[in-house]
Amino acid sequence: ASAPVVLQFGDGKPTYGGTPSDHTVVQVCAALRARGLKVMLYPMIFVDTITPEAKPWRGRIIPTSTTDVTNFFTSSTGYNAFINHYANLNVGGVLLKNNIDGFMIGSELVGLTQYMSSAGVFPAVTQLKSLAASVKTAVGSGVKVMYGGDWSEYHSVNGWYNLDPLWSDANIDAVAIDCYV
Numbered sequence: 001a002s003a004p005v006v007l008q009f010g011d012g013k014p015t016y017g018g019t020p021s022d023h024t025v026v027q028v029c030a031a032l033r034a035r036g037l038k039v040m041l042y043p044m045i046f047v048d049t050i051t052p053e054a055k056p057w058r059g060r061i062i063p064t065s066t067t068d069v070t071n072f073f074t075s076s077t078g079y080n081a082f083i084n085h086y087a088n089l090n091v092g093g094v095l096l097k098n099n100i101d102g103f104m105i106g107s108e109l110v111g112l113t114q115y116m117s118s119a120g121v122f123p124a125v126t127q128l129k130s131l132a133a134s135v136k137t138a139v140g141s142g143v144k145v146m147y148g149g150d151w152s153e154y155h156s157v158n159g160w161y162n163l164d165p166l167w168s169d170a171n172i173d174a175v176a177i178d179c180y181v
Contacts, residue, residue, distance in 0.1 A: 007048055015048065015055060026091040029099040040102030040144075043086050045079070059150055062111035069115060069123040073131070079106070080131055087138035097139040105135050107148035107178050113166075114157045122162040132171040148176040 007015045020028075025041070032039045047056045063069045073079045083105055089096035105128065112124035128147055136145050153163055154177065167175045 009054060022089055023091050025086070026089060026094050026096050026099065029096060030094065033099045038101045039099060040104060041086060041096065041100045042104040042107070042148075043083060044107065045082070057108070059108045059110040059152075061109065063115045063124070066117045066123045069112060069117075069127060072112065073124070073127040080127075080134070083131060084134055084138065087135040097143055100139070100143055102144040102146060102173075103135055103139055104146050104148055104176065105131050107176075108150040108153075110150045110153050113149075113153055113162055116157055116160065116162070120160050122157075122160070122165075125162055125166050128166050129169050129171070132166070132169055136171040144173040145171055146174045146176040147172060148178045150178060 009015060029039050029041065045058050047058060047061065049056065061072070063072065071078065075081075086096060087103060109124065109128075113122060113128070115122065115124060117123050132145055132147070139145065147163075147166055149163060156162070166172060
């Protein structure tokens with residue numbers, strides 16, 4: 001009841017979503033591992049807007065330039081900062097990486113990954129490869145690093161299989177798909 005409302009729908013109802021505290025993330029992962037379970041951390045962005053569409057799907061983040069892609073990933077509050085925060089999370093000396101088996105660097109960023117700046121050049125895929133390297137360095141070889149594609153990301157863009165360079169990268173341990181059956 002004391003949590004501040006970040007955004008409300010037009011009828012005054014609060015929007016869904018939110019971020020658990022760092023302490024909570026580490027505590028839950030450690031508790032699950034202590035029970036003998038495998039744990040994958042899957043940080044997921046939600047687009048927190050009401051207009052023109054309430055809570056649009058992250059796959060609808062569509063850049064219009066390479067600069068848009070670069071800013072999305074590398075600005076001080078950008079996507080890389082978000083993902084690397086969790087990859088390097090240390091709460092009171094408890095490292096998140098010691099309590100997870102897998103780490104998803106992103107998923108369903110189809111609007112970004114299908115943006116082609118020139119023939120066969122996909123700047124977001126290049127950014128994700130760089131992010132995968134950063135995360136793999138942070139979490140170590142014992143943690144599987146993945147990107148989860150939307151079903152539409154398994155198709156080509158004008159004949160280019162844009163995600164192949166990411167999924168074949170040495171820092172990606174498994175090809176993943178988000179499947180809502």
